[in-house]
Each structure stands twice: as C-alpha cells, then as structure tokens.
Amino acid sequence: MEAPAFDTVSWFQIGTDDSEGARRFYGDLFGWKFTLDPDGDGYDLVSYPGDEGPSGGIAHGDGPTQNHAMFLVVVRDVQAACEQAEKLGGKISLEPTGSPNGLVFAYLDDPSGNRFGVFTPPPAPA
Numbered sequence: 533m534e535a536p537a538f539d540t541v542s543w544f545q546i547g548t549d550d551s552e553g554a555r556r557f558y559g560d561l562f563g564w565k566f567t568l569d570p571d572g573d574g575y576d577l578v579s580y581p582g583d584e585g586p587s588g589g590i591a592h593g594d595g596p597t598q599n600h601a602m603f604l605v606v607v608r609d610v611q612a613a614c615e616q617a618e619k620l621g622g623k624i625s626l627e628p629t630g631s632p633n634g635l636v637f638a639y640l641d642d643p644s645g646n647r648f649g650v651f652t653p654p655p656a657p658a
Contacts, residue, residue, distance in 0.1 A: 535653070536606050543604040543651065544578075544588035551576060551592045558590075566590070571632065602639075604649035610636045613650045617642075 536542035548554040555576060558564045562580070569575040569589070577586035593599060607613045610628045617640045618624065625647060626639035634654035641647050 538606055538608050540606060541603045542587075542606045543649075545591055545600075545602055545604065545649070546588070547591040547593050547598050547600040549593045549595050549599060551590055554590050600647065602648050604637070604651050607650045607652060610638050610650055610652055614638050614640065 546554060546558070551574075555566050558578070559566065565579045565581070566576045567579070567586070569577050574592035576590040576592075578588040578590060579586050591598075605613075614624050614628060621643040623641045624638060625641050626637075628636055628638045630636045631654070635651060637649055637651035639647055639649050
C-alpha cells in the first residue's frame, strides 16, 4: 500500500453513540467493511470494497454530544501544523496526542469553527 501524500485528506472519522447502527447504515449504503481496531480502544476501521487497507474509522462515543464527522489531513509534523493553524486564526481543540503504535494526531478548528484533524502515521515496520 502506497503512503498518502503529505498535506492531503487521507482519513475520515465518524463519531457515534450507535456504532452498530452506523456500521449497518454505511455498510448497506456504500458497501463499507468494518474491522475492530487492533488497539482495542473502541474504534472500527473502515475499508472500501477493493481497497488495500482502511481509509477511515468509526469512533464509539458515550452520547449524542460526541457524534461528528470530520476529515483528517496527513502532515509531516503535527505540532508545527497546530502552531501554523493558530497563526492563521484557527484553534487547537485537542492538543497533539500519541497512540501506542506511534500515530500522532490533533484536532483543530478553522476560523469558522469547522473541526478537522491532522496526523502523522505510525512509523513503518522495519
């Protein structure tokens, strides 16, 4: 699988308090397939028919206030992207956060209040 180009939308996330219903809806509508994230953190990985790997995820939320849909952009440096976003009038809504596998991500709000994410993927296995 080829790595996505930096500064492109390369992941999406749907947050829902009804993960079973979301899997059924998007699976029936688009033919998406779902697998549980191996990290075991209540996240379903989304794959498209014919795709080599996952392209998005469904985050399990505790209530309707956590329901959302957003895109994520792959960047070289999450901290630098956060700093630049703030210089351009955006806000950091979730500070840079790392996962056990080396993924680093943050959530930002653009000047109009639209939430999106930035991330750097985990290092490739040696």
